[in-house]
Amino acid sequence: MESAEQISEILKLANSKKIPVIPRGAGTGLSGMAVPAKGGIVLDLSHMNKILKISIEDRLAIVQPGVVYADLEKALAPHGFFFPPDPASGTVCTLGGNVATNAGGVKGAKYGTTRDYVLALQVVLPDGRIMRTGSKAIKSVSGYDLTRLFVGSEGTLGVVTEITLKINPRPPVTTTALATFDDLEDAGRAVSQIMHSGIIPSVLEILGRHTIVAINQNMDLNLPEVDAMLLVETDGYTREEAEYQMEKVIGVFNNNNPKEVKKARSLQDAEELWKARKSAYAVLARIxxxxxxxxxxxxxxxxxxxxxxxxxxxxxxxxxxxxxxxxxxxxxxxxxxxxxxxxxxxxxxxxxxxxxxxxxxxxxxxxxxxxxIGLSKAPYMGLEHDPVAMDVMRSIKKILDPNNILNPGKMALDG
Ligand SMILES: Cc1cc2nc3c(=O)[nH]c(=O)nc-3n(C[C@H](O)[C@H](O)[C@H](O)COP(=O)(O)OP(=O)(O)OC[C@H]3O[C@@H](n4cnc5c(N)ncnc54)[C@H](O)[C@@H]3O)c2cc1C
CATH class of the missing domain: 3.30.70.2740 (Alpha-Beta Plaits)
Known part of the structure; x- marks a missing residue:
């Protein structure tokens, strides 16, 4: 696919023949979201991969949906800016996929998820109409928030063909530390107290005992086999800002019976501290x-x-x-x-x-x-959303997609 107009023609045809259409970015979704559960046309958006505009003065980037997350990061870096959601799949997943799944990552606590950065969208609706939502202004309270309706909609309401994203100046300084705890209660208390300490770390990751043991069995890291390990990063626009926050965090660690606290003194130290966390997924995947x-x-x-x-x-x-x-x-x-x-x-x-x-x-x-939610969690939607909320979601789906052609079978919307 190369343009919204092409996609519009395909959707008009598919709608008239009631053929399912499944938008697809890089196919890295982890709950079967881009799987053509009911057959149909898989709409590959990876070729719509142009960064259309970066405007530092307006604090935004306008991109096509097939742009890979890391490519936008590369383009923003020389300006000292970044797009914070940072999914672990960032070197392959697309921004269209990020919007459709409301992707997030390790920086979620401080910087939020994709939803917090989408200012405007161009969307092709299931009947082929092309719609623009939102605006390029950083603030807008004009009308229903149609932009947010499409963020996280997993390709069930429309095909996103252009995305306007808010971008942030990247804090140039980070500090990193790690603490281990023999007792899970202590680690849990430390997490709560960090949140009470008046700062928000840019990263606060946890590894449980089984993960630590598995890493030790597969890598040469010799981690202490404790109940929990916390990895924390603070960031700032000055060294003082980052260090001030880290001092608070280390104070909290020390008040909660840590077995060990390590603070990185250099970038190389920081990389060492990150090794266990970065290897967790891949090590466990091999067991x-x-x-x-x-x-x-x-x-x-x-x-x-x-x-x-x-x-x-x-x-x-x-x-x-x-x-x-x-x-x-x-x-x-x-x-x-x-x-x-x-x-x-x-x-x-x-x-x-x-x-x-x-x-x-x-x-x-x-x-x-x-x-x-995709396919894998669809049977559990009723656990989280009450019948009225499910009814409203299904009604929205019916209004926009009465023939149920867009990514059918997902999110328990078919009922
Ligand atoms: C190793 C690994 C690590 C991961 N880490 C993270 C993580 O840290 N955080 C996180 O949030 N996710 C993570 N994921 C999951 C996945 O990468 C994200 O959900 C990502 O946003 C999907 O992007 P994609 O381009 O691969 O989309 P796809 O998998 O192709 O599609 C995902 C969904 O979006 C819809 N879609 C795609 N493009 C469009 C479009 N243009 N318009 C409308 N709908 C569209 C599809 O129909 C589908 O429902 C990880 C996956 C892997 C494999």
Whole structure:
């Protein structure tokens, strides 16, 4: 695809023949979002990959949907600016995919997610009409917020063909530290106290015991095998600003019985401290033949409860679950490791996922903080959203897509 007009023609035809159309960026979605569940046309948007404009004075970038996240970062770097959501898949995923899934990443606690940066969109509706939403102004309260309706809509309401993004000046200084805790309660308290300390770290990551043990078994890092490890980064426009925040964090660590606290003295030190966190996903992915990476998210004060609950589920279902994630915004990644060729283990994995979703909702959280609903979490939508909310979502889908041609079968909208 190369233009909104081409996509409009395809959608008009598909709508008249009731053929499903599935928008696709890079296909890195983790809940089956771009899978053509009911057949149809897969609309590859990766060739619409031009950065149309970068305006520092207006603090925005205008891009086509197929631009890869990292390519925008590269283009912004010489201006000293960045687009903060920073998904871990940033070197491959597209900005259209980021908008459609409301992608986020390690900097979510301080900088929010894609939703917080989308100022305006061009969207092709299922009947082929081309619509513009929002404006290039940083502030607007004009009319219903149609832009936000499309952010996170997983390709079910329209095809995004142009995106106007707010961008930020990049704080040039970062500081990094790591703390380990023998007791999960201490780590959980440290997370809450950091949030009470008057600063917001740019990164606050957690690794649970099973993840640490797995990393030790597969890499030469010799990590202490503790209940929890916290990795923190503070940033600022001056060294003093970043260091002031880090002092607060280290004060909190020291008040909560850490086994060890390490502060990076150089960029190389910082890279060493990041090694365990950066290797977690790949190490865990190699342990069993199959894995499911969940992304349940809870209020920040409940992170320790979520970690404890995950361990109970792992014991109850007799299946290995290793957890790491973004303690700073309550978004954890329990990675369920199983043998997909063993029907009994598949059943246990499914039961563990269902238990995890219930736990997150019971703790006041959500099924998904990053990876979206797609196919895999569709059966659980009713756990989180009451019947009225589900009815409103389905009504919106019906108004925009009465023939249900756009990405059907996703997000439990078909009912
Ligand atoms: C190793 C790995 C790490 C990851 N880390 C993160 C992470 O840190 N944070 C995070 O949020 N996600 C993460 N993800 C998930 C994934 O990368 C994101 O969901 C990403 O935003 C998907 O982008 P994509 O271009 O691959 O979209 P796709 O997978 O192609 O599509 C995703 C959804 O968006 C829709 N879509 C795509 N483009 C458009 C468009 N132009 N208009 C309308 N709908 C569209 C599709 O129909 C589909 O429903 C990770 C995935 C992997 C494999």
């Amino acid at each position: 069993k033949s199959h894995f499911v990476l969940e992304d349940v998210t809870v209020p920040m004060g409940k992170v320790a409860d979520l970690l404890k609950g995950v361990e109970e589920i792992s014991r109850k279902q007799g299946i290995q679950i290793a957890t790491f994630g973004h303690a700073g915004d309550g978004n954890l990644h329990p990675q369920i490791l199983y043998d997909g060729y063993d029907p009994d283990q598949v059943k246990r994995m499914e039961a563990a996922s269902a238990d995890l979703f219930k736990l997150a909702i019971d703790l006041g959280g959500t099924l998904t903080g990053e990876h979206g």
